[in-house]
Amino acid sequence: MDEQAEAGVAEDFGLAGVVGQADAVFGEKRDGVEKSNRPDPDLTFPVFELILYTAKEKIIQDPQKGKGEVFMKKAICLLAALSLGMAVLAGAAMAWERGTHAFIADKLKKAGGPYNIDEMYGAMAPDVFNYLFTMPNVAFRDYLYDQTHHQFLKVKEAVKWGYEKSSAYGFLSHNNVWGADSTAHIASRTLLLNEGYVITKAKMLHDYLMMDPGYAALVGPYPGIGIEICHNVIEAAGDIILARNDASVGAKLMEIALRPKPHMQNLMVRAYAQGLADSSNSLGYPITLAQAEQLIRSEETNFRMSCISYGYLLQQSESVILENVIEQFKELAKSYLALYLPAVPDDAIIVGLLETSFPLAIGLIQNDYMKEIQATIAMVKRNMVKEVK
Numbered sequence: 519m520d521e522q523a524e525a526g527v528a529e530d531f532g533l534a535g536v537v538g539q540a541d542a543v544f545g546e547k548r549d550g551v552e553k554s555n556r557p558d559p560d561l562t563f564p565v566f567e568l569i570l571y572t573a574k575e576k577i578i579q580d581p582q583k584g585k586g587e588v589f590m591k592k593a594i595c596l597l598a599a600l601s602l603g604m605a606v607l608a609g610a611a612m613a614w615e616r617g618t619h620a621f622i623a624d625k626l627k628k629a630g631g632p633y634n635i636d637e638m639y640g641a642m643a644p645d646v647f648n649y650l651f652t653m654p655n656v657a658f659r660d661y662l663y664d665q666t667h668h669q670f671l672k673v674k675e676a677v678k679w680g681y682e683k684s685s686a687y688g689f690l691s692h693n694n695v696w697g698a699d700s701t702a703h704i705a706s707r708t709l710l711l712n713e714g715y716v717i718t719k720a721k722m723l724h725d726y727l728m729m730d731p732g733y734a735a736l737v738g739p740y741p742g743i744g745i746e747i748c749h750n751v752i753e754a755a756g757d758i759i760l761a762r763n764d765a766s767v768g769a770k771l772m773e774i775a776l777r778p779k780p781h782m783q784n785l786m787v788r789a790y791a792q793g794l795a796d797s798s799n800s801l802g803y804p805i806t807l808a809q810a811e812q813l814i815r816s817e818e819t820n821f822r823m824s825c826i827s828y829g830y831l832l833q834q835s836e837s838v839i840l841e842n843v844i845e846q847f848k849e850l851a852k853s854y855l856a857l858y859l860p861a862v863p864d865d866a867i868i869v870g871l872l873e874t875s876f877p878l879a880i881g882l883i884q885n886d887y888m889k890e891i892q893a894t895i896a897m898v899k900r901n902m903v904k905e906v907k
């Protein structure tokens with residue numbers, strides 16, 4: 519089917535004026551989390567860039583790579599794990615992780631056949647810019663996060679061709695106002711109605727961990743730091759539970775990335791490039807429209823490519839996933855703690871605490887994570903009908 523024919527087949531999105539509603543919900547808080555509890559994200563970037571760079575170099579330069587499926591496997595898993603936790607350094611938590619967003623869109627199934635993959639990827643795409651961690655692009659991260667999570671209707675308005683509708687539909691399902699992110703960070707469907715599922719579980723994990731003398735000694739005087747780390751542990755643990763429940767998600771993430779159709783990229787350029795260029799002056803780094811477009815295209819490509827390693831990791835055994843995630847969190851936790859504590863504890867202590875934290879986090883969410891996700895799917899389905907038409 520050619521583009522015009524597809525455009526004809528596709529039904530038009532109706533208009534839904536929820537932008538004002540987005541502003542009202544957004545207000546002083548972002549994702550329901552006080553910004554003051556979060557680290558100054560800029561301070562952490564060089565460290566994480568170095569970690570990622572080192573991991574990439576290992577893949578390229580390791581002398582054993584000729585032998586090495588095992589090494590390659592480990593390196594790919596490490597990269598995936600690094601990208602899994604990169605939101606920590608970005609200071610913009612993910613709410614639901616990528617696998618969970620893809621799963622939610624898979625169940626929404628507005629689109630069938632090959633378009634279902636576009637819908638799943640569209641649902642992951644609002645988090646593309648959470649990974650901006652080099653200067654000067656980091657200056658644009660919060661702006662783009664706000665745009666993709668609160669000014670999401672711009673993507674609906676950017677649809678030009680019928681074949682872009684599935685991507686846009688997935689994208690709209692993610693938002694932080696009435697979409698999937700809202701149950702993670704603002705209002706759970708199955709726990710507290712005035713607090714996001716991830717927030718509640720992070721506090722519970724922190725309270726449990728405070729019974730561990732090592733944890734209590736480390737972050738007891740700074741509960742905000744402990745809760746922040748727990749927040750990220752819960753989010754990462756969520757995709758581990760998801761992979762238990764749906765073994766196909768990892769393969770689907772890889773399929774998305776291996777299908778190089780830049781529908782979502784084109785939509786985000788149309789929706790956000792002009793605004794980014796216009797706002798860049800006030801953000802401290804003036805860029806042209808062409809540079810704004812380039813930034814969006816390159817970040818989307820990086821994110822899409824990272825889905826290959828992440829999808830690969832999600833298909834491994836739970837112990838392999840955990841091992842890699844803990845390794846990555848060790849580095850993240852060290853850098854994060856270094857910002858706030860007079861002295862960073864030894865690796866062994868941090869690894870020990872993470873080895874305690876992850877099974878606890880998994881224990882805390884394993885019986886109700888999928889219930890919350892199913893309730894989120896039902897809510898998003900209703901809201902998509904109401905708000906998007």
Ligand SMILES: [Zn+2]
Binds near residue numbers: 613644667699
């Ligand atoms: Zn998000």
